[in-house]
Amino acid sequence: MIPSDIPKIPGLGRTWYKRGVGYWVRRASGALLWFVLMGMMCGVVVELYQSFRVHLPPLPRMLWDWTQIAAACVALVWAWVKQHRAIREKMLDPPTPKQAWIEKRYGTQRGQNLGGALFLPALLVLPVVPALFAWCVGTVIGVFAVREYPSEVGARRALEESRSLASGGQKRLR
Numbered sequence: 001m002i003p004s005d006i007p008k009i010p011g012l013g014r015t016w017y018k019r020g021v022g023y024w025v026r027r028a029s030g031a032l033l034w035f036v037l038m039g040m041m042c043g044v045v046v047e048l049y050q051s052f053r054v055h056l057p058p059l060p061r062m063l064w065d066w067t068q069i070a071a072a073c074v075a076l077v078w079a080w081v082k083q084h085r086a087i088r089e090k091m092l093d094p095p096t097p098k099q100a101w102i103e104k105r106y107g108t109q110r111g112q113n114l115g116g117a118l119f120l121p122a123l124l125v126l127p128v129v130p131a132l133f134a135w136c137v138g139t140v141i142g143v144f145a146v147r148e149y150p151s152e153v154g155a156r157r158a159l160e161e162s163r164s165l166a167s168g169g170q171k172r173l174r
Helices: 021-053 056-094 097-117 119-124 126-144 148-174
Strands: none
Touching: 021 056, 021 126, 056 126, 056 148, 097 148
């Protein structure tokens, strides 16, 4: 049983406290959802890219394909490294549960607005979209391939602080 003073954090609820089966189910289902979404989006991108490349003569098409493969591999690794560093930096000053919820709410709103705003530019950069989506996949891998999230570390620290303040206050009352 999880104590009632354990704060909820986005995506994990209170399961982060004991890291049991529920915790790993939530993490795995979140990762699976993102990978399915990214797989579908990458499938659409490949189809769009195919419509662009069929108009190229054979030799430039082959060179363009190998360039895209190299760019996608570099973008995938670069995004993973960048995301890994960003998470490490967040671990130095992890968000409290309240800050994690604010970031979650802000990120959701920002993502909805960017989705519509990026439609036209996405069509303009169609030839390099495979590399851009490889970068997105690398970012998603970087997010989910960590031992614990910064929000977990922040929640643990906030819980320890609140418990130490509560025990310190009880000692003063005696």
